[in-house]
Amino acid sequence: MSNVPIADYALLSDCRSATLVSRGGSIDWLCFPRFDGPSVFARLLGEQAGHWSISVDGEVNVSRRYLTGTMVLETTMRTRTGHAVLLDAMAMGRNERGHDLGVNSPGIVLRSLACESGTVDISIEYAPRFEYGLIFPLLRPIQGGILARGGADVLVLSTPAELSIDGSVARTHITLRAGERVNFALQHQMCWEQTSQVHRQAEISDDLQDTIKGWQTWSVLHQKYEGPWREHVHHSGCVLQALMFRPTGAIVAAATTSLPEAVGEGRNWDYRYTWIRDACLTLEALWIAACPDEAHWFFSWMAGAAATQIRRGVALQIMFGVGGEHDLSERQLPHLEGWRNSRPVRVGNGAWEQRQLDVYGELLNAVRRLRDQVSGLDDVSRNFLIEVADAAATHWQEQDQGIWEVRGAPQDFLYSKLMCWKALDCAIELADILGANGRIEGWKKIRQNIRDAILTRGWSEKAGAFTQAFGSDSLDASVLMMPIVDFLPATDPRMRSTIDAIAERLTDEHGLVYRYRASDGLGGEEGTFLLCTFWLAHAQALAGEVGRARKTFEQALTYVNDVGLLAEEVDPVSNELLGNFPQAFSHIGLINAAWAISQAGVREENVVLR
Numbered sequence: 062m063s064n065v066p067i068a069d070y071a072l073l074s075d076c077r078s079a080t081l082v083s084r085g086g087s088i089d090w091l092c093f094p095r096f097d098g099p100s101v102f103a104r105l106l107g108e109q110a111g112h113w114s115i116s117v118d119g120e121v122n123v124s125r126r127y128l129t130g131t132m133v134l135e136t137t138m139r140t141r142t143g144h145a146v147l148l149d150a151m152a153m154g155r156n157e158r159g160h161d162l163g164v165n166s167p168g169i170v171l172r173s174l175a176c177e178s179g180t181v182d183i184s185i186e187y188a189p190r191f192e193y194g195l196i197f198p199l200l201r202p203i204q205g206g207i208l209a210r211g212g213a214d215v216l217v218l219s220t221p222a223e224l225s226i227d228g229s230v231a232r233t234h235i236t237l238r239a240g241e242r243v244n245f246a247l248q249h250q251m252c253w254e255q256t257s258q259v260h261r262q263a264e265i266s267d268d269l270q271d272t273i274k275g276w277q278t279w280s281v282l283h284q285k286y287e288g289p290w291r292e293h294v295h296h297s298g299c300v301l302q303a304l305m306f307r308p309t310g311a312i313v314a315a316a317t318t319s320l321p322e323a324v325g326e327g328r329n330w331d332y333r334y335t336w337i338r339d340a341c342l343t344l345e346a347l348w349i350a351a352c353p354d355e356a357h358w359f360f361s362w363m364a365g366a367a368a369t370q371i372r373r374g375v376a377l378q379i380m381f382g383v384g385g386e387h388d389l390s391e392r393q394l395p396h397l398e399g400w401r402n403s404r405p406v407r408v409g410n411g412a413w414e415q416r417q418l419d420v421y422g423e424l425l426n427a428v429r430r431l432r433d434q435v436s437g438l439d440d441v442s443r444n445f446l447i448e449v450a451d452a453a454a455t456h457w458q459e460q461d462q463g464i465w466e467v468r469g470a471p472q473d474f475l476y477s478k479l480m481c482w483k484a485l486d487c488a489i490e491l492a493d494i495l496g497a498n499g500r501i502e503g504w505k506k507i508r509q510n511i512r513d514a515i516l517t518r519g520w521s522e523k524a525g526a527f528t529q530a531f532g533s534d535s536l537d538a539s540v541l542m543m544p545i546v547d548f549l550p551a552t553d554p555r556m557r558s559t560i561d562a563i564a565e566r567l568t569d570e571h572g573l574v575y576r577y578r579a580s581d582g583l584g585g586e587e588g589t590f591l592l593c594t595f596w597l598a599h600a601q602a603l604a605g606e607v608g609r610a611r612k613t614f615e616q617a618l619t620y621v622n623d624v625g626l627l628a629e630e631v632d633p634v635s636n637e638l639l640g641n642f643p644q645a646f647s648h649i650g651l652i653n654a655a656w657a658i659s660q661a662g663v664r665e666e667n668v669v670l671r
């Protein structure tokens with residue numbers, strides 16, 4: 062059983078796939094050839110499911126950071142005899158302009174270990190396991206490395222140290238002295254591709270430098286946010302960029318599958334797909350953190366992926382594979398015991414067949430926010446967006462599974478109605494760009510109907526708040542989005558009362574927010590939800606309660622791990638990070654709330670000056 066805390070992991074990405082490296086220097090998660098491909102290392106989810114560790118022997122003091130403006134990880138390991146620095150990255154490719162994030166990524170993990178003082182004893186263990194730990198590949202020594210072959214996968218490990226092979230594991234111990242460096246590279250191929258050669262030491266150093274430059278160039282060109290918590294906002298921008306599948310512009314919700322929302326309760330899901338909701342919120346957050354000039358790729362990919370669905374009367378699918386795949390059928394992997402025995406491990410996600418009406422609003426709101434970047438939308442994309450608005454107008458009264466993808470009965474979720482309202486609100490504003498001026502009057506009427514319904518049927522006297530669904534008295538953090546999407550000002554008495562009710566009655570003892578406490582058709586109790594805690598800070602900032610907003614924000618920020626990463630949730634008892642990791646939602650919340658608090662601070666200063 063994997064016992065390593067989720068917070069012990071750091072993310073590497075080549076904007077095609079992701080690697081998780083532990084504080085101890087072990088790669089315990091890596092999928093090829095893309096985020097949602099089968100893993101070659103998955104010790105995170107099962108002891109026998111593969112790892113590649115480079116660790117310093119003896120009592121070690123570890124500190125880590127990302128090199129500034131990059132997703133290149135630097136781990137410093139100090140012992141009584143000396144200290145070594147390990148650099149870990151996934152290689153970036155090149156385009157005609159030089160360095161490039163992702164389009165041409167070659168699918169290589171780079172590791173470079175240097176002894177910087179004294180001597181250090183190093184242990185290396187390489188145990189690839191293909192198809193989520195199902196296949197124990199054949200390992201064969203080659204000049205300068207090891208070839209692993211099994212099923213459809215081939216891995217070429219380039220290593221200057223000779224490893225002794227024992228079945229499907231290869232190991233060695235080496236001693237490094239001050240000034241010595243060893244470089245490793247691991248390249249994936251499909252068995253029908255021509256097997257590449259091992260990489261020379263100098264080539265690996267060059268690839269690493271190119272990757273550092275690639276990330277730093279991206280950061281310098283994109284990271285414009287100046288305000289409080291600047292470092293966290295910039296780093297979150299890098300994390301969101303790292304979750305982008307650059308060949309299409311699709312964005313995964315997180316880098317992992319089946320890290321549980323509650324230990325041992327079965328709430329384990331695969332997040333390596335593109336939800337329209339998560340991806341659109343990511344693009345909007347990147348607009349604040351990193352001016353995404355990639356937004357148009359996403360929208361045209363999205364329009365293509367969903368091609369003709371709406372026109373055929375089929376509800377817009379809520380999530381896709383990163384290539385645009387529709388069928389994401391869920392299955393279980395019984396040979397994996399799961400993180401801390403949290404079974405089942407799932408791949409695929411049954412939510413692909415759910416009906417979730419909020420996606421229309423998220424899509425059109427992202428287009429509205431990013432309109433400068435997407436002004437040159439092609440006809441296919443424009444028609445698609447008009448159909449999205451029409452779909453919101455047609456379907457808003459229907460019941461659905463809601464933002465939280467509840468696996469229970471469909472309901473009239475308030476958030477779904479809210480986002481249908483937002484879809485029409487945005488479509489009206491964008492009508493000119495969309496070439497849809499003739500529809501404005503019809504859209505306006507329905508927008509008003511939705512508004513009336515939310516204000517009357519969404520409010521509960523008993524709860525003193527807007528609630529989860531029409532006719533319900535249960536609190537739900539998603540209604541904090543009402544002021545955030547400009548449905549009601551946060552200073553409206555009903556909104557203030559809702560914000561206070563959530564702050565008082567939907568939080569744990571640390572002030573972190575649960576998304577809801579009502580039944581959702583699943584067993585077990587999950588943790589608090591970081592995105593919702595950031596929403597609370599955001600709504601408090603909009604209500605002019607800047608002190609409270611800062612406090613809520615800072616509280617959520619204490620859960621950022623040593624390298625600035627957040628999972629989806631926090632365990633209210635153990636205080637550990639829970640859920641898939643790193644999770645776009647949490648970093649989106651961080652960016653948006655920091656920005657909202659900075660804006661509220663500016664408003665406060667202006668009032669004082671006047």
Ligand SMILES: OC[C@H]1O[C@H](O[C@H]2O[C@H](CO)[C@@H](O)[C@H](O)[C@H]2O)[C@H](O)[C@@H](O)[C@@H]1O
Pocket residue numbers: 314330331332336338339410411412464465466467468646
């Ligand atoms: O809680 C049950 C559901 O949990 C997952 O959904 C959550 O993650 C999604 C991706 O970030 C997000 O879009 C959604 O709002 C969250 O509730 C899971 O993917 C679902 O299959 C599951 O029903």
